[in-house]
Amino acid sequence: MSLTGALSSAISALNAQSQSLSMISDNIANADTTGYKTTSAMFNDLVTASSAQSYTSGGVTVAGRANITQQGLLSATTNATDVAIQGSGFFTVTDATAGGATYYTRNGAFTTDNAGYLTNNGYYLEGWRTDADGNIVGNASAGSLQPINTQVAATSGSATTKTTIAANLPSDAATGDTFTSSMTVYDSLGTANSIQVTWTKTGANAWSASFANPTLASDASTTTGTSSGTVAITFNSDGSLASTTPSPPTLSVTGWTDGAADSSITLNLGTAGKTEGLTQYASGETTPSVNLTGITSDGLAYGKLSSISIGKNGVVDATYSNGQTIAIYKIAVATFSDPNGLRASSDGIYSAAVDSGNATLQTSGSNGAGTIYGSELESSTTDTSGQFSNMISAQQAYSAASQVITTVNKMFDTLISAMR
Numbered sequence: 001m002s003l004t005g006a007l008s009s010a011i012s013a014l015n016a017q018s019q020s021l022s023m024i025s026d027n028i029a030n031a032d033t034t035g036y037k038t039t040s041a042m043f044n045d046l047v048t049a050s051s052a053q054s055y056t057s058g059g060v061t062v063a064g065r066a067n068i069t070q071q072g073l074l075s076a077t078t079n080a081t082d083v084a085i086q087g088s089g090f091f092t093v094t095d096a097t098a099g100g101a102t103y104y105t106r107n108g109a110f111t112t113d114n115a116g117y118l119t120n121n122g123y124y125l126e127g128w129r130t131d132a133d134g135n136i137v138g139n140a141s142a143g144s145l146q147p148i149n150t151q152v153a154a155t156s157g158s159a160t161t162k163t164t165i166a167a168n169l170p171s172d173a174a175t176g177d178t179f180t181s182s183m184t185v186y187d188s189l190g191t192a193n194s195i196q197v198t199w200t201k202t203g204a205n206a207w208s209a210s211f212a213n214p215t216l217a218s219d220a221s222t223t224t225g226t227s228s229g230t231v232a233i234t235f236n237s238d239g240s241l242a243s244t245t246p247s248p249p250t251l252s253v254t255g256w257t258d259g260a261a262d263s264s265i266t267l268n269l270g271t272a273g274k275t276e277g278l279t280q281y282a283s284g285e286t287t288p289s290v291n292l293t294g295i296t297s298d299g300l301a302y303g304k305l306s307s308i309s310i311g312k313n314g315v316v317d318a319t320y321s322n323g324q325t326i327a328i329y330k331i332a333v334a335t336f337s338d339p340n341g342l343r344a345s346s347d348g349i350y351s352a353a354v355d356s357g358n359a360t361l362q363t364s365g366s367n368g369a370g371t372i373y374g375s376e377l378e379s380s381t382t383d384t385s386g387q388f389s390n391m392i393s394a395q396q397a398y399s400a401a402s403q404v405i406t407t408v409n410k411m412f413d414t415l416i417s418a419m420r
Helices: 002-029 384-419
Strands: 038-047 060-066 075-076 083-086 090-094 102-103 119-120 123-129 155-158 161-170 178-186 190-205 206-211 217-221 225-228 230-234 241-246 250-254 263-270 289-296 301-312 316-322 325-331 334-337 343-345 350-351 360-362 371-374 376-378
Touching: 002 038, 002 060, 002 384, 083 090, 102 123, 155 316, 161 178, 178 289, 301 371
Parallel strands: 083 376, 161 263
Antiparallel strands: 038 060, 075 376, 083 371, 090 102, 090 123, 090 334, 102 350, 119 123, 123 325, 155 301, 161 289, 178 190, 190 206, 206 230, 225 250, 230 241, 250 263, 301 316, 316 325, 334 360, 343 350
């Protein structure tokens, strides 16, 4: 009967609009939720067998569709471990530090837990281990992904491997005159040591440099190792450096008393024929002296981890109390052939499904993957003004459907009255 069909169709409309209102309510409730993707109500008609002589109503069904690929606005934050993706892709997370299931999210509000891991709602951010320059160690594959542990390098300290010296050795010194200067050297454990350099004029335009055993920088009376290496230096008649023997000159330190590894330090004393390193000019002094104009070395003292930050391209940097900043991880970006096919869970978490396909892991900004930005978060895609407009439409449609039920009820009463 057509009245029954009309009633059924109106009831389906009430149900559909109720679900639509639920989606609108969720969207408004999550207007400030990081990485939230708005859900839209998709209505579909139900068609039954009809002909030119009769019509049978079918009604309507509704399904929610979250536009997961929609980009939210990026907003700056004051948290150095917040991250956001501009473009395609998701952060890869796990629900345990080892053996956990893998999930994906656009919610980059990560913080460091008491064990040093970057977490968000109990999920651990994953990335690839890097060397200090930010190069991935090994392959950028799923097998080498690991939860990012900021305490993987809780301390810092590096040995001196290169020292550059710029100084003027006085041409007006007498053969056999000696002069001293000192240089700071760090061993592999980050201990600061001082090594005295003795400059001896050995002839016309000829000098030698020898090195005393290292002592603690804080206590010159404590010897910390054994130095070896003497450098023969010659100059041109214009005061520029002619040569050094050996070339390049090297200082070796063995037997560090604190157990550090033996050191081999390359000495950069300048370029032959130039004056940017060692030179030999007259000092113009009654008592000639060595004029040390610059000495720089690599290597760093022992330092403790002081802060963690995430920069552009998803590099996780660790900064230490000695001033050193090194890269320790690179965040992975997971892309899918159909991101809208992902299965959604609470807290902005998604899991791979048949429709989405498997994840393909990329580095930030490569092969179509989005670019990672540090100290930023992706805002919700909810447009509250649009949601209020949808709410009004849903309310009007719901009222109209309820009016159909009222009308059908009256028509049924009329029909029953006629039968009496």
